[in-house]
Amino acid sequence: MATIVDTIMTTYQELFTVRLDHVAYETSFQVGPDTIITSSILQDLTIQPDTVTRELFKNNSIGYTCGNNMIICFLRKNSSGPYITLPSLGTIRLLIKNKNDFIKKTDVKAAGSDKVYQFTNKSKTGTASNRFITVNSTGVSDDDLMLASTVKAEEPCFGVIDIFINITDNFYRILDGNTLESPGFIILFNKK
Numbered sequence: 001m002a003t004i005v006d007t008i009m010t011t012y013q014e015l016f017t018v019r020l021d022h023v024a025y026e027t028s029f030q031v032g033p034d035t036i037i038t039s040s041i042l043q044d045l046t047i048q049p050d051t052v053t054r055e056l057f058k059n060n061s062i063g064y065t066c067g068n069n070m071i072i073c074f075l076r077k078n079s080s081g082p083y084i085t086l087p088s089l090g091t092i093r094l095l096i097k098n099k100n101d102f103i104k105k106t107d108v109k110a111a112g113s114d115k116v117y118q119f120t121n122k123s124k125t126g127t128a129s130n131r132f133i134t135v136n137s138t139g140v141s142d143d144d145l146m147l148a149s150t151v152k153a154e155e156p157c158f159g160v161i162d163i164f165i166n167i168t169d170n171f172y173r174i175l176d177g178n179t180l181e182s183p184g185f186i187i188l189f190n191k192k
Contacts, residue, residue, distance in 0.1 A: 039069035117159030
């Protein structure tokens with residue numbers, strides 16, 4: 001009796017990454033000649049998509065994961081691009097919630113309910129090697145604070161990461177037509 005086995009391969013690729021840099025959370029150690037740096041920042045920050053983004057993820061074969069100091073957003077792809085064409089005017093919004101220890105270690109304001117930090121690929125404060133999504137390349141500042149009524153986060157949070165799908169800047173776009181660019185963005189937090 002012959003057995004037929006079909007192999008189904010599903011390929012995923014990074015849509016974008018966001019690295020959360022903060023020296024107060026970094027630990028380095030030597031492994032042979034290499035220095036390894038780890039971060040515990042995600043013990044004091046929680047990252048989650050808002051409701052609209054969760055729906056976008058569900059309908060477009062997109063997922064995300066967080067670890068060390070990285071947020072990785074990935075999507076199912078075919079040979080040349082996304083498996084499903086993304087909406088051109090869509091926005092991926094990730095909510096950032098913090099624990100009190102984060103505010104104690106970080107040079108930011110505890111803005112309360114009136115203001116929210118907004119980090120976006122519209123800020124464009126870097127280059128191909130340092131794609132900062134803060135208003136200033138020197139790190140998060142009051143310039144990144146927006147009125148909560150303007151940002152319109154669906155629930156109280158420390159900040160939002162808004163990645164716009166229709167950005168055309170070569171360094172900050174996530175798609176070039178239907179070709180994945182897979183940029184790596186950076187949010188630099190300064191130590192208090």
